[in-house]
Amino acid sequence: MNIPRxxxxxxxxxxxxxxxxxxxxxxxxxxxxNGLRHSILRISSTNQAYDFFQPWVKKEPENRRGVGALxxxxxxxxxxxxxxxxxxxxxxxxxxxxxxxxxxxxxDFDCNLALLRPLDPAFLEGMIPLRLDATAAxxxxxxxxxxxxxxxxxxxxxRITSVTIGGYPFMNLGLLVFKFSAPLQQRDWSFTLPVVxxxxxxxxxxxxxxxxxxxxxxxxxxIAHFLKEADGGTxxxxxxxxxxFSSLRDPQFRRYLGLENAGGIYVTQVAPxxxxxxxxxxxxxxxLAVDGMExxxxxxxxxxxxxxxxxxxxxxxxxxxxxxxxxRIFRDRKAMTLSVRTEVPDDGKRPSATYSGGKPPKYVxxxxxxxLELSRDxxxxxxxxxxxxxxxxLVYLDAxxxxxxxxxxxxxxxxxxxPSPRTIxxxxxxxxxxxxxxxxxxxxxEDLAAAAGQPGNGFxxxxxxxxPKTIFLDSQAVQDSNAELMEQYGLPALQRL
Numbered sequence: 001m002n003i004p005r006x007x008x009x010x011x012x013x014x015x016x017x018x019x020x021x022x023x024x025x026x027x028x029x030x031x032x033x034n035g036l037r038h039s040i041l042r043i044s045s046t047n048q049a050y051d052f053f054q055p056w057v058k059k060e061p062e063n064r065r066g067v068g069a070l071x072x073x074x075x076x077x078x079x080x081x082x083x084x085x086x087x088x089x090x091x092x093x094x095x096x097x098x099x100x101x102x103x104x105x106x107x108d109f110d111c112n113l114a115l116l117r118p119l120d121p122a123f124l125e126g127m128i129p130l131r132l133d134a135t136a137a138x139x140x141x142x143x144x145x146x147x148x149x150x151x152x153x154x155x156x157x158x159r160i161t162s163v164t165i166g167g168y169p170f171m172n173l174g175l176l177v178f179k180f181s182a183p184l185q186q187r188d189w190s191f192t193l194p195v196v197x198x199x200x201x202x203x204x205x206x207x208x209x210x211x212x213x214x215x216x217x218x219x220x221x222x223i224a225h226f227l228k229e230a231d232g233g234t235x236x237x238x239x240x241x242x243x244x245f246s247s248l249r250d251p252q253f254r255r256y257l258g259l260e261n262a263g264g265i266y267v268t269q270v271a272p273x274x275x276x277x278x279x280x281x282x283x284x285x286x287x288l289a290v291d292g293m294e295x296x297x298x299x300x301x302x303x304x305x306x307x308x309x310x311x312x313x314x315x316x317x318x319x320x321x322x323x324x325x326x327x328r329i330f331r332d333r334k335a336m337t338l339s340v341r342t343e344v345p346d347d348g349k350r351p352s353a354t355y356s357g358g359k360p361p362k363y364v365x366x367x368x369x370x371x372l373e374l375s376r377d378x379x380x381x382x383x384x385x386x387x388x389x390x391x392x393x394l395v396y397l398d399a400x401x402x403x404x405x406x407x408x409x410x411x412x413x414x415x416x417x418x419p420s421p422r423t424i425x426x427x428x429x430x431x432x433x434x435x436x437x438x439x440x441x442x443x444x445x446e447d448l449a450a451a452a453g454q455p456g457n458g459f460x461x462x463x464x465x466x467x468p469k470t471i472f473l474d475s476q477a478v479q480d481s482n483a484e485l486m487e488q489y490g491l492p493a494l495q496r497l
């Protein structure tokens with residue numbers, strides 16, 4: 001499993017040799033509010049992502065700057081997208097000159113959180129870690145902290161206006177989100193910002209809509225789950241139940257199912273190899289309750305802290321991977337209770353990977369044909385509106401991959417054709433799903449590379465799921481043109497697996 005989503009950088013590996021440093025104990029109340037400048041740091045990150053349209057190169061570097069919160073253990077909490085694809089991360093105190101390099105200790109893109117640690121632990125001497133305020137709820141006031149160029153703090157007080165389950169930036173998992181209303185001004189170091197209440201950390205701002213003056217904040221329960229997993233030795237992440245469902249508001253459908261009482265949701269799909277599948281939940285079941293919490297017709301329950309909210313908060317955040325969860329279902333006009341062990345899905349087995357975690361993308365170039373494995377990163381190359389702009393067949397395959405057979409394997413695509421004498425007539429081909437190469441079923445790029453090594457009758461035969469169904473390449477001509485192709489298009493290698 002790739003659950004930890006740790007950045008595979010040299011800097012991140014260096015933290016094991018960094019000794020701990022004594023910092024002042026956390027304080028609360030007015031003293032913490034007045035000393036807030038000793039609890040936050042400016043973060044400068046140089047980021048350079050891979051170009052999934054040309055996976056052998058990286059894009060131009062960009063700089064992102066935000067504000068991190070110092071927490072217990074000499075760690076700095078930030079959003080994951082602040083340090084996504086980071087080459088270099090530097091820390092600065094709000095009220096003192098000087099920079100130090102930071103290492104990434106842990107990052108989880110599902111919950112959009114990361115922990116940093118300075119390579120020079122003495123840098124944190126005299127600083128005060130913030131405690132986490134677990135009591136923040138709908139209607140409470142809180143303050144977003146920004147830093148002026150001169151080091152002065154800019155504090156904007158607003159109100160938590162609602163609590164909901166929302167999509168996080170990498171769109172892999174729905175987790176609890178605070179909706180926060182406050183008019184923020186554009187300042188440097190504002191890519192990610194801490195939100196405080198009564199001198200304690202009550203969230204991390206990850207999105208701001210300047211038109212509506214509203215923000216989305218990662219709330220304390222999600223942060224607490226992340227930190228508990230981080231302190232547990234082996235980071236496991238956030239589990240999922242693994243079901244798709246529809247509302248049961250239709251009274252005729254309820255009568256058809258034999259439901260007499262209100263509440264419950266209809267299971268439309270169970271992801272292969274998921275927690276629900278292993279626990280015995282089936283397509284067509286009605287989920288009535290989770291851990292004793294009755295669900296309404298839309299899948300909401302009455303949470304003691306946040307009111308009516310989607311049941312996934314119980315299974316994804318309140319539960320940790322490996323915890324047992326009681327799921328009461330209605331099947332064949334009978335109620336029964338199943339014990340489901342919550343697990344994190346293995347992204348490595350998904351037909352379309354959710355996120356690469358900054359790893360170099362795999363590719364194979366065969367005679368100018370560029371093959372990739374479909375991924376959310378590839379679709380995101382079409383921009384923030386990728387669901388509408390990216391090839392719709394690929395968007396569909398990514399969205400409904402949980403409905404594919406458990407042994408589907410990766411979806412391999414011909415992403416583009418590099419014009420060459422060997423690809424005349426094929427230049428227009430792009431974003432086609434590969435089914436077979438030289439008669440071998442393709443479930444990964446490794447399969448494709450192995451199959452390409454065994455051409456039939458001197459030709460590479462490539463079959464697709466859509467038109468044109470089949471194309472051919474002269475295998476010897478392809479072999480002879482490899483060096484020329486690499487030089488012409490600046491390819492460091494013809495494949496990365």
